[in-house]
Amino acid sequence: MRLLLVEDDPRIARWVAKGLREKAYAVDVAATGDDALYQASINTYDLVILDVMLPGRNGFQVCRELRASGQRMPILMLTARDAVEDRITGLDQGADDYLTKPFEFRELLARLRALLRRSGELRPARLAVADLVLDTAAQTVSRAGRNIPVTTKEYALLEFLARNAGRVVGRAEIAEHVWDEAFDPFSNLIEVYINRLRRKIDAGAAPPLLHTRRGAGYLLGLAPGDSAAEPGKDSTARPAPGKTNSASHKSHA
Secondary structure, three states: OEEEEEOOOHHHHHHHHHHHHHOOOEEEEEOOHHHHHHHHHHOOOOEEEEEOOOOOOOHHHHHHHHHHOOOOOOEEEEEOOOOHHHHHHHHHOOOOEEEEOOOOHHHHHHHHHHHHHOOOOOOOOEEEEOOEEEEOOOOEEEEOOEEEOOOHHHHHHHHHHHHOOOOOEOHHHHHHHHOOOOOOOOOOHHHHHHHHHHHHHHOOOOOOOEEEEOOOEEEEOOOOOOHHHOOOOOOOOOOOOOOOOHHHHOOOO
16 A cells, blocks of 8 residues: 655654554655645555645645545545644545544554545455465465465565456556655566565465566466366366266276
């Protein structure tokens, strides 16, 4: 998930961004309302964390302009102003939730998870692709009951692929949702992480789940012909069409 954090206090911005990145979020940071609007116009964000007290356009104005431009991502407003009227103003401008400073980081994470669950698609706590299972709360990965250790960025990439299981996802889409603005589109970083994940989730396991579609992107799921290995399916080998078991040709004594 890629987030835009709009906060003019450098100390708070560093603290929040660091904590979010440790939880596998990709985070871009903007210090002004104008910068936030520009970032949102050129990037795709899954959620915006928006401070109210900003230089230039304040958070209320930024929220209103984001909605007026057709941006529908969830917006969580942060503010030191806890008056009821301020909260009402923020919600009326199009915000989805409101968190008053100072706040516990755990509460921020819980509110983000709740907003992402409500953002137009069901985001289950457990993702399963064949026998590969991701626990999105604990950020753990297992296959066929075997725990697979992954880094924060490996987990973020794998979760994005799992949420899009069964379809080919291109490099540009991966970069938009898994990496932040510091990502170099000419680097081979995505390929490096794909290869790391492939070694971890497909090594010693069958069938392979992580596939490369040359010139198109990557797909997480069972390849055509591997459907018999899906849980609950009968994987017993069957004779190919037109073939019969040689035993059937034996003459009866």
